[in-house]
Amino acid sequence: MRLGKSRIMSQTEEKSSPSSKVPMILVTGAFSGLGRAFFEHFATGSRDDESSSHGEIPDYRVVGIDRQPWTDQEGKRQPSHIHGPRSVYVQVDVTSPRHELDAFVHRWIGAEAPIHLVIHSAGVRGLVPSVEVRKSDDVAAAEALGVMDSETMMRAFEINTVGTFNVLSAVLPNLRLAAAQGLNPRVAVMSSRIGSMAANVKGGAYAYRASKAALNAVVTSMSVDVPEVCFAMVHPGRVETGLVCVKEDGAMSSEESLETLLPVLDRLGEGHLKSGCFLDRFGVEIPW
Numbered sequence: 001m002r003l004g005k006s007r008i009m010s011q012t013e014e015k016s017s018p019s020s021k022v023p024m025i026l027v028t029g030a031f032s033g034l035g036r037a038f039f040e041h042f043a044t045g046s047r048d049d050e051s052s053s054h055g056e057i058p059d060y061r062v063v064g065i066d067r068q069p070w071t072d073q074e075g076k077r078q079p080s081h082i083h084g085p086r087s088v089y090v091q092v093d094v095t096s097p098r099h100e101l102d103a104f105v106h107r108w109i110g111a112e113a114p115i116h117l118v119i120h121s122a123g124v125r126g127l128v129p130s131v132e133v134r135k136s137d138d139v140a141a142a143e144a145l146g147v148m149d150s151e152t153m154m155r156a157f158e159i160n161t162v163g164t165f166n167v168l169s170a171v172l173p174n175l176r177l178a179a180a181q182g183l184n185p186r187v188a189v190m191s192s193r194i195g196s197m198a199a200n201v202k203g204g205a206y207a208y209r210a211s212k213a214a215l216n217a218v219v220t221s222m223s224v225d226v227p228e229v230c231f232a233m234v235h236p237g238r239v240e241t242g243l244v245c246v247k248e249d250g251a252m253s254s255e256e257s258l259e260t261l262l263p264v265l266d267r268l269g270e271g272h273l274k275s276g277c278f279l280d281r282f283g284v285e286i287p288w
């Protein structure tokens with residue numbers, strides 16, 4: 001049975017009210033690329049889908065956030081958007097001051113809603129803007145030793161590292177609530193193999209490498225400090241998205257990446273996929 005639009009809105013608004021106790025999934029970077037694919041997957045995914053990665057939770061809702069406003073079919077931009085019967089999209093910048101992130105959690109998640117899954121996908125590549133414009137087909141040129149500058153590095157750190165710390169800190173009470181309710185909370189952070197020291201044989205990529213390595217340090221500390229939640233740092237593969245302007249050789253679609261990632265996320269907490277792990281999309285450990 002199809003629900004009318006007003007009925008869908010009232011149901012979603014009710015579930016999104018600060019007093020809702022319905023378990024929830026948070027997806028950051030939900031406007032584009034991998035985050036968008038995750039958001040659509042959970043917003044539309046069926047409970048019977050074997051690779052759904054929302055575990056044994058019978059009812060859940062999804063909040064997708066990104067710094068972009070939602071753009072509807074007429075091109076109208078909105079700071080929030082009722083996306084479907086169980087999903088909402090909210091414009092949130094992960095670098096916002098903590099009180100703004102807390103206000104977002106208060107308004108759209110609520111103190112009583114457990115979060116059983118976070119997909120943190122918001123991030124930037126950290127390219128020097130002026131070089132990126134001039135050499136749009138050459139990613140390496142826009143992050144090379146000779147052009148990298150402190151503004152680009154600080155911006156990448158602000159979003160990839162500090163933004164990660166801020167947004168995960170803001171939802172920790174809801175993750176802890178999920179743990180207290182036996183919901184096996186998991187946090188999958190889109191890191192990158194580029195953040196691995198051991199894998200760095202090519203050099204370059206200063207802002208991206210450094211900010212992702214620092215992100216790994218932040219998430220590793222959280223995995224120690226918050227043992228009741230399972231944290232994983234994940235390399236999603238080389239995926240064709242808005243992260244860079246060019247299509248890199250061998251890049252796959254976001255949906256293709258999700259096909260292998262979702263079963264791995266389902267197994268987080270089992271065997272070598274323990275909290276604090278650094279994995280590729282097949283679940284193979286990446287050396288630090």
Ligand SMILES: NC(=O)c1ccc[n+]([C@@H]2O[C@H](COP(=O)([O-])OP(=O)(O)OC[C@H]3O[C@@H](n4cnc5c(N)ncnc54)[C@H](OP(=O)(O)O)[C@@H]3O)[C@@H](O)[C@H]2O)c1
Nearest residue numbers: 029032033034067093094122123190192238239241242243
């Ligand atoms: N694509 C790959 O091959 C690849 C490989 C390894 C790791 N990753 C990681 O995977 C994650 C997702 O990347 P993607 O490839 O899907 O790129 P993407 O399409 O650019 O998606 C990232 C999203 O995050 C948003 N974002 C950036 N800064 C933000 C902020 N301050 N607050 C909230 N949202 C913000 C971006 O908005 P804007 O468009 O406005 O920037 C964008 O919508 C990233 O962390 C990336 O480092 C990607």
